[in-house]
Amino acid sequence: MLKRMPFERPTEHYDERIYKIDEQICEMLKLRKQLSNNNPGFPPFEYISKWAETFELYEDFLKAVFGTLRSEEHYKPMVDPSDFRKHIPVLKSVEKGNFFYTLNSIKQYNNASVVTFNIDWDETEVPSFANNHHHFELQIGEEYDCRMLKGGGHSGHAFTNYVVSPPLPDKTPGLELTFIEYFKPFSEKETGTKIVFSLE
Secondary structure, three states: OOOOOOOOOOOOOOHHHHHHHHHHHHHHHHHHHHOOOOOOOOOOHHHHHHHHHHHHOHHHHHHHHHHHOOOOHHHHHOOOOEEEEEEEEEEEEEOOOEEEEEEEEEEEEOOOOEEEEEEEEEEOOOOOHHHHEEEEEEEOOOOOOOEEEEEEOOHHHEEEEEEOOOOOOOOOOOOOEEEEOOOOOOOOEEEEEEEEEOOO
């Protein structure tokens, strides 16, 4: 995910009478993670409707709560790259449809790597891409945590930086970097576009 701004407490008020209830909520969240192997999914809407009626809560509020509960991983603290060491040249490209995907180099830091994923296109062929481009997630392997750091773009070009921790090895033969496109962030719905760079 994109790097978050520090969370600021929205109010100084807290009713201490609900401290034990809030503590129990945290305890239940832990139990929920354990029972579901940290893969809870999302309750069917009929369950949400029933709970909203039973506990006098708004359905949309419960949908937002359960939507947040299934995305805890996105709140995991992200490694802040420090002590730049070197660039690893990659110089790989993949052309798919109207898009040209490139991976030029990997920045190596003492505690992480930074991968920049580039997309180029002809605006006469794909004029609206910049306004509603999709979201790519980087996958390398279970041993690596890959997070979107930032992105940007302009006419005919977009880029996204990803922080990878622990850092990738300086020598990369056999390593595969896979970029999977989703319709939107935090979604499980893939568009079908998968870009794979096999490093040498």
